[in-house]
Amino acid sequence: MRAKRLVALNYYIQQRKSVSLDELCSHFKVSKNTIRRDINLIIANGTIEKVYGGVKSLVNSELVTFEHRHITNHDSKEAIATTAASLIEDGDFIFIDSGTTTVGLIEQLPPTIQLTILTNSLDIINVGATFQNIRLLLVGNTYKAETRSFVGLNMTRMISKYNITKAFMAASAVSIENGLxxxxxxxxxxxxxxxxxxxxxxxxxxxxxxxxxxxxxYADFEEINVLITDKPLPPGYQHFCDAHQITVITSPITY
Structure with missing residues (x-):
């Protein structure tokens, strides 16, 4: 219950940019002491800070349009997707996340490959439907046009019945401190x-x-097993990956 409230509380603050403690108490129907304890936990993630009488957001929550993100760093994303596709084998049950990097992955698969794909991406569904031996499963019950994806709350029970061998994930941003x-x-x-x-x-x-x-x-950095990127990592990241047994694969752009 508290974990869900923390997520909802963080989301509420980010949407409003700045909010008073009294408003938070009223909206979430909890005491000021409870709100203060929750805020202290969220502050540790670096997404908000305290101000007089309340809190304010420290991050930019605005989403760039899918079309613009698809153009940005296109060559890098294509190189990463090509490498990721080479790691998929016949018989795999994989999840392909929505996103402009992951969408290129399915286009790199051999036409005869046999596997099952679970996804919430409209583009993955559309391309996957052209493959004769790919079984498609959809997760999410609400379509979100901005990201061309299907989303939904309380998906845990539905997803938990699947034994996923490989999950290919995207993230809006990545850091050691805040994870994915x-x-x-x-x-x-x-x-x-x-x-x-x-x-x-x-x-x-x-x-x-x-x-x-x-x-x-949505995940701590150390929860991933393999990182596929296009350039040498920023200072400190390679050491972190080595310490947590994270395999790093660099896929440079080829012309």
């Missing part, structure tokens, strides 16, 4: 549950995503 972050509460629920269920979790992230944070942390 995104900006949507309903996507957060799906991403968090997928990471907890997958045998191997792959993060697909180009250089522009590092040392940043957005609204919600």
């Amino acid at each position: 972050t995104n900006s949507d509460l309903m996507e957060y629920d799906i991403k968090r549950t997928i990471v907890s269920r997958a045998t191997t979790t792959y993060l697909l992230a180009d250089y522009s995503k590092f040392n940043k944070a957005t609204l919600l942390t």
Whole structure:
């Protein structure tokens, strides 16, 4: 119950940018002492700070349009997707996350491959439907046009019945301190549950995503097993990956 309130509390603050303690107490129907304890936990994630009489957001929760993100760093994303596709084998049961990096992954698969794909991405569904031997499963019950994805709350029970061998995840931003972050509460629920269920979790992230944070942390950095990126990591990241047995694969752009 408290974990869900913390997520909802963080989301509420980020949406309003700045909010008083009295408003938070009224909205969540809890005491001021409870709100203060919750705020202290959220502050540790670096997404909010205290101000006189309340709190304010420290992150930019605005989503760039999917079309613009698809153009940004296109070559880097294509290189990462090509490498990720090479790690998929016949018989795998994989999850492919929504996002402009992961969407290119399915386009790199051989046409005869046989596997099952669980996804919440409209683009993955559309491309996957052209493969004769790919079985498609959809997660999410509400379509979100801005990200071309299906989202939903309380997806844990539905996702938990699947034994996912490989999960290919995207993130709006990545940092050692705040982990893998995104900006949507309903996507957060799906991403968090997928990471907890997958045998191997792959993060697909180009250089522009590092040392940043957005609204919600859906996984700690050390929860991933393989990081696929396009350039040498920022200072400290390689040491962190080595210490936590995270395999780093660099996929440079080829012309």
